[in-house]
Structures are given as C-alpha cells and as structure tokens.
Amino acid sequence: IKTYILLQLQQETKQDGDKQQFWPPTPQKKKNNIILSAKNLNNKDFIFYTGLCADSFWLLLLVVLPFCSQPFHTKLAVHEQFLLVLMRLRLGLFTDWGKRFGVSRTTASEIFTFWRPILARFMREKVIVWLPMDTLNRIRPKTFNKNYPQATCIIDCTEVFVQRPKNVTKGSQTYSNYKLNTYKLLYCIAPNGYVMFVSKLFGGRASDNFITKNSGFVHHLIPGDEILADRGFTIKDILPPGVSLALPAFTHGRKELSEQEVTSTYCLANVRIHIERTIRRLKGFKILCHVISGRLQSIDEIVSICAGLCNLQPLLIPQVLAHLCTNSLHD
Incomplete structure (x- = not known):
C-alpha cells in the first residue's frame, strides 16, 4: 500500500x-x-x-x-x-x-x-489534516532546505465552473474573471504536496485575500511557520505573530527588480511549482473540469472528496513517501 x-x-x-x-x-x-x-x-x-x-x-x-x-x-x-x-x-x-x-x-x-x-x-x-511541525520537518524535501527550511505550507486559490444561479445576486457573486460562473477555494499543501487544508467554496468574484481571511486557514498557523504564496496574497497583516510570508518581489513603480529580488523570486517559483502540480492533480478528477450543477454544499463535498483522494495517490516527491511510511511503521 x-x-x-x-x-x-x-x-x-x-x-x-x-x-x-x-x-x-x-x-x-x-x-x-x-x-x-x-x-x-x-x-x-x-x-x-x-x-x-x-x-x-x-x-x-x-x-x-x-x-x-x-x-x-x-x-x-x-x-x-x-x-x-x-x-x-x-x-x-x-x-x-x-x-x-x-x-x-x-x-x-x-x-x-x-x-x-x-x-x-x-x-x-x-x-485532509494539518500535519504537526515534527512531521513537516521529517518530510520536507531537500529542495526547501537552502532558502525555505521552515516552510510549513504553500497556498493558492483555484476555481471550479458551476451553472449560473437563478438568483441575480448569487449570479453576480459567482461571475469571475473567466467571464463564467465559478466557485473559488483556497488550497493548501505541505512542501511535499500533501493536501492539508481545503477551504469552503466562495463566489468566484471573491479575492484571494478575502478567502484566506474568512476560510479559517490562519487558525492553523503557529509562531515559526512560513507560508509560500503568490503575489495576490498580501495577507501579512492578518497572520498571527511569528508567522512569516514569502511572496515574489514587486517592482513598486520601479522599471525592474534588483538582482537579489530576481534571484529570490526565482527560488520561490522553483518550490511554489508544487502547488500548481497538486491543483493540476485535483483537476484530474474530470467532474471538476465540467460545469457542475447542484447546491453549494454538494459541490463543496465533491471538492473535498477529490482533494482527499489526491492524498491517497502517490505523493509528488516519491522519495519522501518511502521515508514517511518507514517512520510510521516504526512508530
């Protein structure tokens, strides 16, 4: 197994x-x-x-x-x-x-x-459980050791397409930048790709910051945690004390980034790619690739099941899986 x-x-x-x-x-x-x-x-x-x-x-x-x-x-x-x-x-x-x-x-x-x-x-x-720090330290891939040795999780938002609600207000809330009706969720993985948190669904118009703030994600964080995220997650002000946030560098009106900022952004992109791979794995469940009909609760349940099934597939970094299984048997 x-x-x-x-x-x-x-x-x-x-x-x-x-x-x-x-x-x-x-x-x-x-x-x-x-x-x-x-x-x-x-x-x-x-x-x-x-x-x-x-x-x-x-x-x-x-x-x-x-x-x-x-x-x-x-x-x-x-x-x-x-x-x-x-x-x-x-x-x-x-x-x-x-x-x-x-x-x-x-x-x-x-x-x-x-x-x-x-x-x-x-x-x-x-x-879909939040892994304790000692477990995260054991399973963190070596590629994180140099630049992000305390990395706890990687986060991003993704969307699923849904039928247009008959209610005008709900229809406007789900109308997203894709010019279609969607629900949006926060997806959080451990550095090795294990899904630790999946938020409830929000209307496709909701911002990344709004979803992060209202999803309950921050309640899992403790001092010493480090979050890796994309530019849209300017959430430092809502994080608990002692929790750090790594984002790609911004130009802030400048023509270009400094050499150090380019290097740090490149290093972050190299490890953040795992969240893109896990979301792609989630969308491997074709029910999420079609326009889904039904109540919000039923769609939320479907997303949770598919995310959980992703955790029951081989992990994204195979050598970590062998190490984790060996330790669990000894325990």
Missing part, C-alpha cells in the same frame, strides 16, 4: 467478518447486466477508473464503512456502489453512467447522492 494516510487508518480500523468480505477481492463472473465489476478489475484498471491503485481502493472502502450508519439498498453490492461513485468523480461520467453497472441513471444518481456526504466527512476528518 503506497499511502501513509491509509497505513494509519488501517491500524485504527477493526476489520470484522462483514468487512473482510471485500478484501482480498475474489474475481466473479459478470451478472445482472453489470458491465463493470470492482472484483474483476486489475491495478491499471483501478487507476484509470478511480485514480487509486487496487490496494488503496479496497482499503479505503474498509475504513469508510464505519462512517456509514446503514447501507444504501440497491441490487449493487457496496463495493460496486463505491466504484460507481469514484468513477463519477474521476471520469466525469453522466449519460452512460448507470448503464455500466446495469442500473438506471436515476439509481446511479441516488447512489452518488448517498455516498457523497459520507465520503466528504471522512476526507475532512481523517485525510
């Missing part, structure tokens, strides 16, 4: 007889008009359909089940429902979504609606 968070959750989960039936998977013949079955997929199939390897899929199912008070009653087994939900997120399927599992589109939508809040709650409580 390639993920630190799943290793931790595996130790916490009691695998009783009812849950062990899902692991290890036993291949079965297709029946009930099911075109796809989780028990017949190989590792490459799982990665394509869900973004997770086979081990991560089955273990995630085991640790999520305690968050489900009662199952959704349908002809599909729980593991097939789980696959259906992750496929909807990963591939953005809609029209032929139910046909792949031998159910109507209405039933497929009901299954997704049932599991969405359960998965979102699990991701927020168990997967």
Whole structure:
C-alpha cells in the first residue's frame, strides 16, 4: 500500500467478518447486466477508473464503512456502489453512467447522492489534516532546505465552473474573471504536496485575500511557520505573530527588480511549482473540469472528496513517501 494516510487508518480500523468480505477481492463472473465489476478489475484498471491503485481502493472502502450508519439498498453490492461513485468523480461520467453497472441513471444518481456526504466527512476528518511541525520537518524535501527550511505550507486559490444561479445576486457573486460562473477555494499543501487544508467554496468574484481571511486557514498557523504564496496574497497583516510570508518581489513603480529580488523570486517559483502540480492533480478528477450543477454544499463535498483522494495517490516527491511510511511503521 503506497499511502501513509491509509497505513494509519488501517491500524485504527477493526476489520470484522462483514468487512473482510471485500478484501482480498475474489474475481466473479459478470451478472445482472453489470458491465463493470470492482472484483474483476486489475491495478491499471483501478487507476484509470478511480485514480487509486487496487490496494488503496479496497482499503479505503474498509475504513469508510464505519462512517456509514446503514447501507444504501440497491441490487449493487457496496463495493460496486463505491466504484460507481469514484468513477463519477474521476471520469466525469453522466449519460452512460448507470448503464455500466446495469442500473438506471436515476439509481446511479441516488447512489452518488448517498455516498457523497459520507465520503466528504471522512476526507475532512481523517485525510485532509494539518500535519504537526515534527512531521513537516521529517518530510520536507531537500529542495526547501537552502532558502525555505521552515516552510510549513504553500497556498493558492483555484476555481471550479458551476451553472449560473437563478438568483441575480448569487449570479453576480459567482461571475469571475473567466467571464463564467465559478466557485473559488483556497488550497493548501505541505512542501511535499500533501493536501492539508481545503477551504469552503466562495463566489468566484471573491479575492484571494478575502478567502484566506474568512476560510479559517490562519487558525492553523503557529509562531515559526512560513507560508509560500503568490503575489495576490498580501495577507501579512492578518497572520498571527511569528508567522512569516514569502511572496515574489514587486517592482513598486520601479522599471525592474534588483538582482537579489530576481534571484529570490526565482527560488520561490522553483518550490511554489508544487502547488500548481497538486491543483493540476485535483483537476484530474474530470467532474471538476465540467460545469457542475447542484447546491453549494454538494459541490463543496465533491471538492473535498477529490482533494482527499489526491492524498491517497502517490505523493509528488516519491522519495519522501518511502521515508514517511518507514517512520510510521516504526512508530
């Protein structure tokens, strides 16, 4: 199993007889008009359909089940429902979504609606977590050591496209610089790419500073932390005492930057690129690349699930993952 968070959750989960039936998977013949079955997929199939390897899929199912008070009653087994939900997120399927599992589109939508809040709650409580400083010091990539040895996190904002709200006021609040209606969120990662914080959604017109101030992000910061951000985050006045902020240099009316400022901006860009890579990984869940319909809460849950699933994929810097897993096993 390639993920630190799943290793931790595996130790916490009691695998009783009812849950062990899902692991290890036993291949079965297709029946009930099911075109796809989780028990017949190989590792490459799982990665394509869900973004997770086979081990991560089955273990995630085991640790999520305690968050489900009662199952959704349908002809599909729980593991097939789980696959259906992750496929909807990963591939953005809609029209032929139910046909792949031998159910109507209405039933497929009901299954997704049932599991969405359960998965979102699990991701927020168990997967998208703020790492303690001792952990950050252990997993911080060597590329940060020279210029940003105390770097705690990298932040940026990203947007998801949504249908235009019928309410005129809400429509104006979501109308962004893209000339489309969007929701905007603050995305925060550890230096190694682990997603530590995802804000609630704001209207696309909201500024980076406004979102940072009202998202609850600053409550996680302690003296000695260092934040890496882009030019739009002029948030130094709202940070707790002892927290530093690294931004690219501004010209402030000058024709050009000094040589030292150019160098520091270049060094910052070299490490800030990780936030762009993680956001690109988030948008690898195709449901976030289309115009999403639904209530704000449901879209917020979808974003939380996709961000949590990113943490269950191999980390952006592989050598850090091996070090982290080794330490967790010794602990």
